[in-house]
Amino acid sequence: MLTILGSSAALPLYKRHNASQVLQAGKRMIMIDCGDGTQHQCTRYGVSLHKLDMLLISHLHGDHFFGIFALLNNMQMVGRTQKFYIFAPPDLADLLRLQFKVTDSVFRFEIVFKGLPTDSIDVFFEDDSITIATLPLNHRIKPCNGFLVREKVKPTKIKPHSLPPDLAGAVYISLKNGQDVYDEAGKLLYRAEDYTFVPPSMLYAYCSDTAYTPSLVPLLAGVDMLYHEATFMQEDLTRAIETYHSTTEQAGQIALDAGVGKLLIGHISAKYPDYEPLLQETRKIFPNTEFAVEGERFVW
Ligand SMILES: [Zn+2]
Ligand SMILES: [Zn+2]
Known part of the structure; x- marks a missing residue:
């Protein structure tokens, strides 16, 4: 499940953070990126500050990390x-150190910081349920990483x-473990595949901010x-190229070429009061x- 806390580029306007x-x-x-005011959005939309495991920062433009x-x-x-855990461009560690020092901040919880690489695909986090890899993006500031979050195969469910x-508890446990159940005479009582299923595992990709980058397509399979x-409508393509951002049609083209299930667009420029024309164009x-x-x- 994905909860959106903000989707504005640069200036937070029109009730878009x-x-x-x-x-x-x-x-x-x-949490992926943390623009200014994200802590308010957590309160507003019910995101627990106790339960977040990690923060991924794509790049060090202020609209992605000032929060x-x-x-x-x-x-x-x-x-x-x-x-x-914080996974971010390495220079953020210097800013955090200085901020902790001048504000005399001492934390009661451990903060683990890991700098992410430039221009490479790197699995930087793995546990028994997911892997997370960087996706090299093409933006004015370097490094700028997208993220590919892959759920591993999930345990069988009834x-x-x-x-x-x-039903006897032992039978339930056998079926949940994918084992067929027989009676004493060897007759099949319950076939595991008739009573169980494997929940789908999802693959999610985050690509912001970036110029149109067709080399992403095979990585998004x-x-x-x-x-x-x-960030921009197609009529503002020149501005998109100047600022290393994408247009609506370019985002749609990446999704189409990669054959993804669903496309979610965001990070639209503050010059557009309404997102609907960008959505229709995409x-x-x-x-x-x-x-x-x-x-x-x-x-999904
Ligand atoms: Zn941005
Ligand atoms: Zn940026």
Whole structure:
């Protein structure tokens, strides 16, 4: 599940906050980018500052990370104790160190910082439920990384209402482990595949900010949902090229060429009061597109 906290580029206007979203994948709650005011958005949309496992920062333009100082401070104030991971461009560590020093901040929870590489595809986090890899983006500031979050194969589950309520516990456990159940004479009583299913695993990609980069296409194969920036309408292509951003049609083209399941656009310029024209223009290229409206949750 993906919760959008902000989807504005540069200036936060028209009730659109800067970039931030929270992805629940496997056992992890992952915040991606943290624009100014993200801590308010967490409160507004029910994101627990205790439960976030990590923060991924794509690049060091302010609209993607100015909220980190307040976020960490608020985590301290609500009494967080759980370890918190930050994966970000290496220079952010210098800023955080200085900020902690001048504000005399001492945290009761451990902060683990890891600098992310430039221009490479790197699996930088893995546990038994997910992997996260960088996607090299083409933006004015370097490094600028997208992220590919892949859920591993999930444990088998029992189909709801498929078994009699008085079933012996041992039988239930066998079926849940994928084992067929026989009676003493060797007759098949329950075939595991009739009563169980493997929940789907999702593959999510985040690509913001970036100029049109067709080399991303093979890296996005099999993606269920792609968040791709669409900062400008197609008529503003020149401005998009100058600023290393993408247009609506370019975002749609990447989604189409990669064959993703669904496209989510965001990071639109503050010059557009309404996102609807950008959405309609993108849908002409890739019909299964939605706009990343703040507060909306996307499940796939
Ligand atoms: Zn940006
Ligand atoms: Zn940027």
